[in-house]
Amino acid sequence: MKGRINKILADLGLASRREADALIQAGQVQINGRRAKLGEKIDLSHDQLKVKGKIIDDALIQTVASGEKFEYWLLNKPRAVVSTVSDELNRKTVMFFLKNKSQARLYPVGRLDYDSEGLLLMTNDGDLAYRLTHPKYQVEKEYLVEAQGIFSQDKISRLERGVLLAGKRARAEQVELVDKKGRDLVLKFILHEGRKHEVRRLSAKVGWEVTRLTRTRLANLELGNLQAGTVRKLSDEEISALKKTVQLSN
Secondary structure (H helix, E strand, O other), X not given: XXXXXXXXXXXXXXXXXXXXXXXXXXOOEEEOOEEOOOOOEEXXXXXXXXEOOEEOOHHHHHHHHHOOOOOEEEEEEOOOOEOOOOOOOOOOEHHHHHOOOOOOOOEEOOOOOOOOEEEEEXXXXXXXXXXXXXXXXXXXXXXXEEEEOOOOHHHHHHHHHOEEEOOEEEOOOEXXXXXXXXXXXXXXXXEOOOOOOHHHHHHHHOOOEEEEEEEEEEOOEEOOOOOOXXXXXXXXXXXXXXXXXXXXXX
């Protein structure tokens, strides 16, 4: 891909041209380790592009450049599976469940911890993936949490007000008690953020030890009755609603 830097950023779905110019002026865009300049041209076949400190993934560049048809798959990730394309420890990755189902260069949108399970979107639509994981778009994620500990409404209020995690405030949009048997709790968490181990860390702050964590919803996508370790393609209606959530046109 070659062209002016603001058009490249727009083509990759990272910003509108106007937003790209603002990022460039703010020093948030780098080419080969130096600050980009307004109107500058770039060739992504040999130039490295970094936006807000993050190197732009080759898979996104190749997908956009090739005009590859976008695919959207929903996976019910089991426990003991890594949410990456490959793993240096040779552990099973989420790509195993798409073997022989697609020839597209798919990758997971966000991550679920190794010991967590549930809904994971797999796609080669880099524009959509970027927006779904960007804090700006406030995409809701819902989790069913099994935990052990003492329950109180005050603890829910504390998590919804916000607590400090590694010096930075984090909060749950909503926490709801689903079931309780002694110290065994079942809770529903709704979050907008996606920080590492966030649900587990939030729970630990109020003395709850998570024993099972399942993501059941991402925006309008619901896990439903999809069995663990199986995948299905999204419907056109689901794709359209998902794009609308992050202000993307179909």
